[in-house]
Amino acid sequence: MQNRLTRQREEILVRAAVRKAIAEGIDSVEALIKKRTNQTATDVDGDNLQAIARDLGFSVSGAKQAVDKAMRKAQFLASLPDSDRDLIVLSAVKEYIRELERAIDPTDPEAPTTEDIQLMYDNPEIVATLDDFRYFLHKYVKRAAKATGKKIS
Numbered sequence: 001m002q003n004r005l006t007r008q009r010e011e012i013l014v015r016a017a018v019r020k021a022i023a024e025g026i027d028s029v030e031a032l033i034k035k036r037t038n039q040t041a042t043d044v045d046g047d048n049l050q051a052i053a054r055d056l057g058f059s060v061s062g063a064k065q066a067v068d069k070a071m072r073k074a075q076f077l078a079s080l081p082d083s084d085r086d087l088i089v090l091s092a093v094k095e096y097i098r099e100l101e102r103a104i105d106p107t108d109p110e111a112p113t114t115e116d117i118q119l120m121y122d123n124p125e126i127v128a129t130l131d132d133f134r135y136f137l138h139k140y141v142k143r144a145a146k147a148t149g150k151k152i153s
Contacts, residue, residue: 072152073138076145084144092140093124096133 053063077085097120105111120127127133138153145152 069153072150073141073145076150076152077141080144088140088144089128089137090124092137093127093133095140096127096136097121097124099136 049060049063049067052058052067053060056063056066058066080088097117100112100120101117103111104114104117106113142153
């Protein structure tokens with residue numbers, strides 16, 4: 001019974017965090033789309049592609065591709081019903097924690113500890129905000145997009 005309640009609590013927390021992040025992302029994407037239609041294709045959110053390329057260590061065409069891919073991913077996620085989006089993120093969170101759990105090594109000070117893992121299980125909304133998790137999430141989003149016949153990368 002306690003395990004089921006913990007799981008439900010985790011799901012509620014993750015859903016809330018994901019909805020907030022998606023809503024913020026949708027607002028950003030919509031603003032960026034509006035801005036891009038009113039500006040040249042070389043200007044993105046106040047920075048030109050040359051500045052973005054320089055900051056990321058990309059070529060200008062690589063920066064444009066990165067921006068375009070991010071836009072397609074955000075648009076795909078925004079098009080999904082909340083339940084589908086939640087399922088993608090919850091699956092990714094669970095697998096991300098399991099991957100980290102496999103890396104526990106008491107002899108390695110850089111490795112996650114059992115306390116770290118438990119903290120993540122208890123607070124999955126924290127996981128959803130980690131930069132590494134966002135990279136991890138990409139493969140789940142890509143897989144979901146592919147299943148619907150959409151190409152996002």
